[in-house]
Amino acid sequence: MSEPLLEIRGLSKRFPIHSGLSRRVTGEVRAIDGVDLTIMRGETLGLVGESGCGKSTTGRAILRAIEPTEGEILFHDRAGTVDVAKLGRDELKRVRRRMQMVFQDPYASLNPRMNVEALIAEPLICLEHLTHRQRRDRVVELLELVGLNASYLLRYPHTFSGGQRQRIGIARALALEPDFVVCDEAVSALDVSVQAQVLNLLSDIQERLGTTYLFISHDLGVIEHQCDRVAVMYLGRIVEFAETEALLRTPKMPYVEALLSAVPEPDPHVRRERVAIRGEVADPANRPSGCPFHPRCPYAQEVCKSTVPALRQVEGASGAHLAACHFAEALSLRGVA
C-alpha cells in the first residue's frame, strides 16, 4: 500500500450533559474516546458499528465539522503535513478544499431553494476564483461525472429522486477535487437497485481521481463490497481493525463475531448460526468498567470487568490485524463462511 494520507491519534469528543435549572454540567457523554486510525492514500476505509457507537462523530470530527475535544489529525497534503485539529480559521478553510463529505440523507442535505447549478457551484464560489463561464463548465463536467447532464442545471432538488439527489450531493463534494471524502451512510437511505448504482459511481470516481474514502456504514454487506480495510467501533472506541477479508473471515473480537452472525443471509438454505449476545449497546454516558463489551460478551472473564483491553496487534494473525480483546489469540471466533 501507498503512504498514509491521514493519521488520527487519540481523537476524542466529549459532550457535556447539562441538567437542572442552572444547566450545571453533571456528566459527559464520551462519543468518541481515543480513536487511532491511519488512512492510506487512495484506499476506502470502512467504519462500521451500531447506532450510537460514534462512527458519524468520528467522521465529522476528522473534518472538524464538530470540534474534537482532543487528539491529532495529521493530514499529509502535497504541500506538507498539517494537524487539522490545531488549524485556525483561514488555514482550516484551505484544508477543507481537500476534505469533503457526502451525507446520509439526500433529502435534508440539499437546500430546496437552490437549483442544481447553484448547489454544485457553491463550493467553487467559496473557495475558487473562476469566471462565471468557467464555473458553469465545471458544474456541467461534475454533473457528467456523476451520471447526470447539463439539462438538469436549472432544476430544484424536489424534482429529483433519492438516487439523483445523492448524485448531486456527490458532485458537490467532488467539486473541489478533494483528496479525502467522508461518506457518512451515503447509500443507507437508498433502495437496493439505486444503492448499487451509487456504490459503482463512488468506485468509478476513485479509479479516475484517486480519491480516498472514509466509508461509514452499518451495512456489513456494503462494507465488504466497498472497502479495502475495516475498523469496527463500539462505544466510541475502535475494537478491531484489519483488511476487510481478514476481519470478516477471522474476526478476533467477540463483538465483531456477534455482529457478523446477526446479519441475515439472503439465502433461505443458509441459516447462519447466531452467536447470541445479551442486551443492548450500553449508554455512552454510563460506560461499563473494563472492556466496554463485557456485559454482553459470551466469553467474558474476570479480567474483562476490570481492565480495559488496548487495541493491539493480534499475535499470529496474518498481516496487520488489531483487536481490543484480552483473549484475541486464545479465542477461535467464527467469521462469515
Next chain:
Amino acid sequence: MTPGPIISIRGLEVGALSRHGMLRPLRGIDLDLPHAATTGLVGESGCGKSMTARALLNITPSPMRITAGSITLDDGKTPPVDLAALDPDGAPMRAIRGRRLAMIFQEPMTAFSPVHTIGNQIAEMLLIHEKLDKRAARERSIEMLDLVGMPNARQRFDAHPFNLSGGMRQRAMIAMALACKPEVLVADEPTTALDVTIQAQILELLQRLQQELGMTVLLITHDLGVVARTTSRVAVMYLGQVVEETTTESLFDNPKHPYTQGLLGSVPRLGSRRGRRERLPAMRGSVPPALAELPGCAFHPRCPKAVAGLCDVVKPRMAEVAPGHRARCLLYPEVLAASAALEAA
C-alpha cells in the same frame, strides 16, 4: 387447521384523486396468506407494500381509499368477511381490527402515544376488545410484556415510550399487537429502524411467537436477508402490483421475474467473496412515482430483457410459470397466453 388461506386479496386497488391526476399506489393486488405461516412482501420504496398492509386493516391514510377489489378474512370457523366492503370507521371493522388483525409498525416511537405509559396502551386493547376489568387487563398486559422478553415487565408497565430503547419499544409494540391473540399479524418493516444485533433478537421473537400462537404473519420488508430468514412464502411488488409470488426457496433459487433477478443481484451480500473493485450488477433507473401510467409492463423501461413492441404494449397478467411459482412477465409463454387472451377479450 383450515384448508384455504385465511386472507385472500383479489384485485385490490387503492387510489386518490390529486391535483396532478389519479394517484394509484395499489393497482390490482392478488395475494393469499396461508394459515399459520409467515408470508413476506418485498419491494422498494413506493411499490405499495405498506399501503397493502394498511388496506388490509382498512386504515388507508386519507384521502387514499380502497377503490376496487376484495379482502376476504376466512378462518374456516366463522362466516367469511370482506374487509374491503366494511366501513373503515364502522363497528364491524373496529371489532376486527386489533382483535383478529393486528399490526406492528416500523417506528415504535411514533406509533405509541408519547404521553401514556406503554402498559396502559396495551391494557386499553384488552379493555376495549376483551371487556376485561382494569386489574385483569393490567395482569394480562404484564404477561404479554413478559412473553416478548421485556425484562422487569411489572416495572416496565409504568414506563413511557421515551424511557425505552428502540429494541425494547419494538418488543412493547409486539406485546400490544398480540394482546388480543390476533389470527393475523401484519408487521410493516418491524426491524428496519433497529441495529442488526437487536434485529436478530426481534426476528427470533416474532418467529417463536408465530409458532407458539399459530399466527398468520404478513412480514413487509425491503431486506431480502430478513425475508430469507423468516418467511415461507414471498410476494415481490413493483409499482402497485405483485410481480412474482412463490415459496421462499423457489424465489431465491430460481427467480423468474427480471425485477426480482435484478433485486437479488444488486444486494451486496456479506460473505459473497465478490472481489473488491468488481462492479455490482446495478439496475438502471429508479422506481417510477405512483402517478406514472406506463403502457405495457410497468417494469419495461428498466428491464434488461424487455422486448420492443411486446413489453411496452401488452399489459402482463399473473400466471403460473413453474409449479407453484407465479410471475407477471411476458417473456414466459404462460403469461403471454394469459395476457393476450385478456387483450382479445
